Every structure is written in structure tokens, then in C-alpha cells.
Amino acid sequence: MASINYPLENTGVGQRTEHSVLQILYRWIATTDHKKLGLMYIICMLLYFVISGLMAVAIRIQLAIPNNHFVSPQTFNQLFTMHGTTMVFLVGMPMVAGLGNYVVPLMIGARDMAFPRLNAFGFWAFFFGGILLYSSYAFGSVPDVGWFGYAPLTSKTFSPGASTDFWVLGVLVAGFGTIASAINVVATTVSMRCPGMTLRRMPMFVWVMLIDALLILLIFPPLAAAQSMLMIDRLAGANFFNANAGGNVLLWQHIFWIFGHPEVYVLIFPIFAIMSEVVPVFSRKPIFGKPAMVAAIVMIFFIGSGVWAHHMFTVGLSSLSNTFFATATMLVGIPTGIKIFNWTATMYGGKIRFATPMLFACGFLFQFLVAGLTGIMLATAPFDWQLHHTYFVVGHFHFTLIGGLVFGLFAGIYYWYPKATGKMFSETIGRLHFWIFMIGFNVTFIPMHFAGFLGMPRRVYTYLPGHGLETWNLISTWGVAIQIVGILLFVVNVIWGLWKGPKAGDDPWDAWTLEWATTSPPPEYNFEKIPVVRSGRPLWDLKHPEDPDWKFE
């Protein structure tokens, strides 16, 4: 180790300087650099997040009071379809790819991903898939079949025109990009790790992203198969989901949820990955029980792939299947519990710094726990019969996807913002963002559980007064207004940081993984000398040569 000192030398040789706007634009469009592609994913993700969020705002205004006519019923169907589809495929998936792209090679001490050009292909497939989906607005036929597009609603008979075709093609093309980027992450983590980084020493973040990429390889082909079958049905007149010819519409539900359920793990794994970096660094302790954490994520991979029919309890499967899928679903609670327990145990006895990323990480812990508990409730088949397709389900999955995913994502964005930009955001605005967004989120989504209990169905245009739904709906809508303030603060913070933020330095959080060893932002080649690691916390070893981790491993 003698030849590597901290901080790593970086002479800046080979750094390009760009002059004209066109040159800069060209460098970004033609790039195969994992950091540029990662940032492009994240920027697109944030744009779609705002668009899709505005759709949710319109939905909430429509539902604020009974018998409202803020939007037309047709528009309402388009809104919830595009909101769901965008959030899953154009916000969630670029988040997975963006984080994987930006962080993984830096963390494993590599200069780029394994296949840089394939990486660029993945991004552009995602990009044009999104454009394809949204070009439906230009053609005036916007998808309105819901984000899981149940057959036979999607058939030519019930969904004439091109709207569903836009949905099928957009999702399909974006899905190819996802598969490309997943192959890249697997090859990168397996083949590109710097000398000394054994699987045991690989950071938890990289471990989780590896399992996440394998899960994508497992479940995106079923999505492609389902969408291809639907496309063949619609464009070539085939009979996959045509009941008149003997086709079974349940086949769609099965194949779609074989993709669709593990998909929620694909989306939440990167957040688990972020948590496993943010919590230890801000608790000043190594992560508690790393092997158990890896085992837990692998368990979720396997169990989570066999629980899809819990989305189908109400279609009338046999009691045996219902029992199997209910039990399997509850089993997922065990590894997830291990993870929550280990993050808490990491914090226990630590010297916790409640900086903005840590605040969001704590918010994640509490809210994701609630989401898990309502998940266990819904896993009980008879309970699900009562509440299926109500706002209770909407409340449940928004707790996982906003209370869990978005909060964890903000933790990650704030954590790596100094690395990617070289600037520090405002801690004050960050804290304000956390508290206001946290309050707004809970005010919006806690009432949905109660509205659901009272029988408020999801995806209905409006509801009648006098069923006790008015108050809950109105509170939900007001909560959205608070959330908007939170999101605006985030935007202000990002812009303020870029514009006026103080220099961040290489390692503002005093962290232990390799991305903090290089400059902020990292040079195009990441590391001038490929680092050599001897423990799971290579940067700790470099900073504390008198007390290195490898002595104790």
C-alpha cells in the first residue's frame, strides 16, 4: 500500500476543455462516459418526476371534493395511466440505471462500465422510449388503460385508436434500454473491480446493485413478452388475450405481475443500496452484519420472484394458490425486517450526524416500515378481498414508493450531490425540504388508508358526498400543496448549490468508499492510478494508516 497516499494524486492530465455550446452538446450526446450517462439518466428522471407529479396534482384536485369536474373523465383515465407508467418506467427505471451508472464504477475503482457503448445505447433506448410514450399527446391519443393495462381492456375492441400502441411501444423500447444497462452493471461488478476488491470487500451499495441488475435480467423479459404478445394481438390480430378465440385474459395478469411485482423490488433495491452507504457514514460505524445484509437481499431476490399472484387474489384463483402466495408474500417480511433491523443496529451506539442525507434516511426507515406493515396486512388474502382496488392499496404503495423510494432517493441525491457537482448544497434548505416534504407526504397519504377502509375505490373519476370520504380526500389534496413546497425547496437547493454553493472538496462526508477518494467532480478517467484495496473500507485505511480495517478482517 505504500505507493498510494491519501489524498490520491490527480494531476488533471487529459482533462478536456470545452468551448462552444455545440461542442459541449456534442460531447454529452456522443458520450460513453458512465458519469455523464448517469447524470443524463438522473436529469431525465427529475424532469419526468416533475411532469408525472403535476399529473398527480391534477388527479388530487379532481378528487378534492365530491362531484368535481376539474378534468373530464377521459382525461382522468389518461392522467392516472400516464402518472403510473411514467413513475415506474421513466422515473424509477432511470433512477436505477442512473445510480448504477454513476456510482458503481467509482465505488469499485474502475474507469468506466464494462461496455460503455452498450451503456450509451441503454440510455438512448430509455430516452426515445419516453419520447415515444409522450408523443401520444402530440397525436391526441393518450394511453388510458392504467399502468398495468389489464386485458381485455387493452384489446382493439375496447381500446380502439393508437393510444395503447403508444403505451406498449414506449414501455417496450424503454425496457430494452433497461436490460442493456443491467447487463452492463452485472459485467462491471463481476469483471471490473479494482485489485484487492474481493466480493467480501465489495461495498454494500455495489452488492445490492448487482442483485438488482440480476433481478432486472430475470423480470424484464416477461414484461417484453407480455408487451410483445399484446402488440401482436393489436397490430397483427392475434388471439393471445382474445377470449372469443379461447384466449385467457388471466395470462396477461400472470405474465405482467411476474414482471410487475419483482419490479417494485427492482425499484426499492437501489434505495436499500443508498441506505447501506448513508446510514453507516452518518452514524460513524461500519454497517452492522454485512453478510446478513447480503443474504437478505439475495433472499428477497428469490422469494420476491415467487409472490406475484398476490396482486390477483380477487380474480378467483384456487385456495391453494391464494395460501401459497399469501405465505410467500409474508415471508418477504423476514429479509426486509433483517435489513431494517441492521440499519437500526448500525445507528445504535453510533455518533449520528443528522445532516440532510441522514434525515431522509431516517424518514425512509420509519415510512418504509409503515409501508411494510400495510403490505403484510394486504398479503392476507381475505383482507385483500375487502380492500383490493381501494385507496388503502394506493396509500400502501405510495408509502413504499414515496415514503420509501423517494425519501431514500433524496438521501442519495444529497449524499452524492457534492461528488457529482463539486459544490455543496445548502444544509438549511435541505433540512427545510426534508421536514416540509415529510409533513406533506404524510398528510397526503395517511388519509388515503382511511378513505380506502371507507370504500373509496381507486381509479374512479369522482365520488358521491355523504359516505364519509370528503374529509379524507380534502386533507389528501391539501397535503399535496405542502409536498409541492418541499419539492420547490429541493429545486431551489439544487440550483443554489450549483450557482453559489461552496466548494465541496473530495470527501465532504468523511466517507469510506472509493468514489470519495477522487476529485469532485471526478475526472473522465475517475482514477489516475487504479487503486488497490485491502478491506471493505478502503478510504478508511488510507486515512488511518495506523489503524487500518484490514488488520481486523
Next chain:
Amino acid sequence: MSIARDWHLPDRGTIGILSLIFTESILFLMFVVAYIVYSGQSKTGPFPNDVLSIPILATICLLSSSLTIVLAENSLKKGNLANFKLWWIATIALGLEFLMATAAEWRHLINDEHLTITTNLFGTTYYSLVGLHATHVIVGMIFLIIVLLATLFGRNIVRQERRVKFLSWYWHFVDTVWVVVFTVVYVIGR
């Protein structure tokens, strides 16, 4: 710095092609499952029993092309470029024969038996599954031909031995899938 010197990880190409084969297998699995679920469910004819005949020649061609591509690879490893070209062209010819047999079968089914993708569930699942496989054969053929052209135009293919190996793995995968498709469509499904 012995850590750096003794550091060996698997070839990224190997991992990449294995990942691709894994994910493609799942895609085929879905279409195979759809075929099995819908076999015998067609409400109107023609039924597989009446119109399908076992494509023995095509199967022999495709399976033996796996052998010729291995022979080609071995020749390349030994640096015997003439033999490499020979076996490579043989592989392409066998693949072409398979595709032509499929085309003839489809033509027979469409023109004589009046079975199209819209006719019934059998038509829907048959053309999708066999078509998906044929598409993969065509993609494989395109890459085989690219390698052939590169060789004929004097590119140093010996240096590309690694990539040739990955292409041959893909080709083996396509052949293996055919074994499954053959079993499901022409043996069990009939």
C-alpha cells in the same frame, strides 16, 4: 504490489454474453409457457395434429451447425484460416437451410392449410414462438455473415477469436432453444 499482479477477474465479455443468454432464456420461457397453456385450447381448426409435420431435416441442419461452428472455432485457435472459412461457411449454409425450411413450412401452413396468426390460438402461439426463434436465428446469421465478410476482406479475424467465441455461444444458445421449441411444438404439442 502483488495484489495488483495476482488480480484476475472473469472476462467482461463472458459475463456479458452469459447475462444476455440468461435474460433471453426467460423471454423464450414466457412464450413457451404461453404455448403450453394454450395448447389444445383452440376452438377452431386447423389443429397442430392435422397440419404440422416434424421438421427433421431442418433440425438436423441447425443442430449440426453447432458442431461446425465449434470446428471453425478450433481451426481459428490453431490459426488455420482456410479451415476456419470452410467450417464457417458450412455453419452459415446450415443456418440458411434451417431458415428456408421454416419459410417453406410457413408458406405451406398459410397457403395450403390457411393457418395464420389470427386463425386460432394455435396459430397465434405457433407463429409467435417459432417466429421468435427464427428471428434469433436471423440475428445470429447476420453476425455470422459479418464475421465471414470481415475474414474474406482480409481483416485479422485471429485477433477477434474472443468475439468469435461469444458469437458461437450465442449460436449454441439458439440451437438449444430449438431443442425446447421442437419438443414443445412438434412432440408434446402435437
